[in-house]
Amino acid sequence: MPLYRRVPKLKHFPLVNQKEYTIINVKGLADLPADTEVSLESLLEAGILTTNDGPLKVLGDGEISVALNVKAAALTQSAKEKIEQAGGTWEVVS
Secondary structure (H helix, E strand, O other), X not given: OOHHHHOOOOOOOOOOOOOOOEEEEHHHHXXXXXXXXXXXXXXXXXXXXOOOOOOEEEEOOOOOOOOEEEEEOEEXXXXXXXXXXXXXXXXXXX
16 A cells, blocks of 8 residues: 555544643632642542543643642643742642
8 A cells, every 4th residue: 555545644633642631720729728738639629620530730821829739740831830929839740
């Protein structure tokens, strides 16, 4: 079979090892009390998240004004900056 027939065409390439994350924005963490440890388990217990779709990923949409200790599998650069500006800490866990 020729090469041009073996190679997938322009659209709809499947991602072979796509990572699935449970995502939350920074604005969803703004209502938590100061110095709270934020992890996937604590967010499920607090009722902020309802399902566990995989490791926790924090996105940077919104503002935060309380210092939190965030432990997540992934954070965006803007989320890291906003957590640090509020006086909190972040840690990447696997």
